[in-house]
Amino acid sequence: MYVAVKGGERAIDNAHRWLEDERRGDRKVTDLSVDQIKTQLSLSIAKVMAEGSLFDPELASLAIKQARGDLIEAIFLIRAYRTTLPRFGVGQPINTDKMIAKRRISATFKDIPGGQLLGPTFDYTHRLLDFKLLADGSIDEFEPGKDTEQMFQHVTQFLNNEGIIETEETSSSEAESPDLTRQPLEIPANRALRLQALTRSDEGFLLGMAYSTQRGFGRNHPFVGELRIGLISVEFEIPEIGFNIEIAEIEISECETVNQFLGSKTHPPKFTRGYGFVFGQSERKAISMALVDRALRWKELGEVSDGAPAQDEEFVLYHGDNIQATGFVEHIKLPHYVDFQAELELIRKIRKTAFEAKKG
């Protein structure tokens, strides 16, 4: 019995020891090092950092090791750690124009100033198992060309020069960019808060939501204006010295979609935008996020909602957090026998009344 009348404490201790043993696995096999995870499972690291809302590859690797590769469990470890950290201020807005990109593509133009840069992508690989990796085949080192050391203007900027796409409004005040991790989520949320929630939402949830918009549940006709992945610096203004210093360099994925336009006979139509921004190399999620962001913007763009799930802010924002979701879904495995007992009594009573009525 898992709710032993006595001995719950010993059961828990033993469960933890067993768990540790299983995590380590066969002792004849070398222990997996955090460095190995950090350098060889970088896409897992990206997911854990993005959904854990903490950019720290080392801790993400540790969390993945501790969680036996269960990424939601790893994200949870990171979240629980992150929430104990003091928040000492707000960084300067990140300028992704200054990204040193290792990947940057546009689906809306054949060629773009600076060129299409594929970077380390799975896109054109053939998905054939590479049995060489079963043996310890060595891999040649790759030196990227000079193209990868430049900054690129955003592709949507070219459209903007023509006035053919809406201009993004920037906000820098804290009131306009509330902190989801320090204030309770209240609906309606502004776009800054929505984007914050989306970037830490579960990748699979966002993917499903984005996919649903493509299949007609809140269709928004997206083109990938630009997708870029690379390093950007994070700056923080120290009031005592009065200028910005660089406190970190982080890898991010950014996706800007160009979506169908608004307009009327009197107001010239313009393309609209969706935006995705995710820690690490996470382009599936960046694209999904941009689609969902655009779907959620129907009200501010004066559109009529289809009533589709992806357009429903309350639905998307309340259900995208995988740590909340996994906790609540899984908690039904905890003892509920007191409530079940109450249900038993009730159903017996109602059945008895029904039987008696039938007989009578």
Next chain:
Amino acid sequence: MSNSEEDFNFAYLDEQTKRMIRRALIKAICIPGYQVPFASREMPMPYGWGTGGVQVTAACLQETDVLKVIDQGSDDTTNAVSIRKFFERVAGVKTTENTGKASVIQTRHRIPEQVLSEDQILVYQVPIPEPLRFLEPRETETRVMHALEEYGLMHVKLYEDISINGEISTAYAYPVKVNDRYIMDPSPTPKFDNPKMNFCSAIQLFGAGREQRIYAVPPYTKVISLDFEDYPFEASRAEKTCEICGATNTYLDEVVIDDKGTRMFSCSDSDYCNSQKS
């Protein structure tokens, strides 16, 4: 989590977070039954395991407190053990299984059988704080309904229960009205426990971590279970006697004790049962 207790502030949460929670608690006490939004933190246990209750307890605990933790009425259920150990480790407070000796009692799904006193705080773990949630899934709507005291929907639901099943078919998390104003979810306690909330001497605090809500019932506050004049509320229990202590007035667990499905009934409140035995 590392193994050194020095790594944590008293009761785990940092003082700023505790202050934020205490502000929410004070507001909740001032407006009985009203759900106060608060910036719930991720805790080192999953949502659904009592993170709301744990945060409320952490914000209330002082070094002199004596803590009792129960789940399903018992001190020995796995999650009660786990939460008690957590506070032993991060707050170093004394713990007890004795209801009368506890100054703070955190509970999941039960109210102790022993009548609580003025110097006690009862902290409930709450999964879904909104009593109207299953009638109206949108938070934006339910907040307005509370603001306007528009509770017709709930009464219609209870009426429909009666018309379909002959009685109100809610056995736990049975809705109550607090201080003649707010309809409140008592957390998923069996409705047997509802009358204990009415004019209770102890402070009753409710924490819903994932849903980021705190609410409260101050001492000696009217808490009435919703019903109709011709279908009055009934605090039901298994009509049996505890086979361990012989109590006839307590909430009972029904335990299957062999493969033939033989049942045994015993008190769900393990401390009360022990005290009756001796």
